[in-house]
Amino acid sequence: MENINKRFAIIGVAGYIALRHLKAIKSLGQNVVSVHDLFDSVGVIDSYFPDAYFTTNFNSFMHSIHEDNVDYLTVCTPNYLHCPHTLAGLEAGVDVICEKPLALTCEELNRMDECRKSLGHDIWTILQLRLHPEIVKLKQAISNAGKNKFHDVDLAYITPRGRWYAESWKSDLLKSGGLVTNIGVHFIDML
Structure with missing residues (x-):
């Protein structure tokens, strides 16, 4: 800017x-x-x-x-x-x-x-997690491994949600888009 x-x-x-x-x-x-x-x-x-x-x-x-x-x-x-x-x-x-x-x-x-x-x-x-220190470290490690190195990725996302979550728009597939668009977009961006 x-x-x-x-x-x-x-x-x-x-x-x-x-x-x-x-x-x-x-x-x-x-x-x-x-x-x-x-x-x-x-x-x-x-x-x-x-x-x-x-x-x-x-x-x-x-x-x-x-x-x-x-x-x-x-x-x-x-x-x-x-x-x-x-x-x-x-x-x-x-x-x-x-x-x-x-x-x-x-x-x-x-x-x-x-x-x-x-x-x-x-x-x-806004894809702010690409600036998260752990993600930056992971990207550096992969970049330093060389172009001919293949990586097998196993991604698990576990987070607690309170009772409010089931009543919010975030749990409604038509309003949030589901896990892939709601939080998964960060994982896709990371990959």
Whole structure:
């Protein structure tokens, strides 16, 4: 990113991952000017961008993107909303930074790509685990082993989930995309 102040909007700001985006944008000396979520328990914004416009109304949020001359829309909503929110950002005339996975189907990815090309804006995704120290170490070890060395990979993913998980969108295959798109995208990226 150039050393110029950029203006960000965030949709899904009450979610878990949005805090990381707020911190990153602040650490880069950039500005969040507009935020949206269906839930209004977003007081954490005050610690980062106290002057940011907040609304629970999607149409008001999209209007603010135009009014505030936003450069980037950051999409931190549940997986099944990534495609429509990314398309809305592109159609509003901004580049979009979208959490993983970009989409749940190839058809959604194709729609996003066609929209991106026709409107001349970019879509960026977040694959932060490629920077995890253990993953970086693994990549270095494999790179140092030489090109003629084959590696047999056995991957197991085990994590505890509380009772809340079964009631959340994350356990709904149609909303999360299932294990492959929800967390598996990081493993595919790693491989």
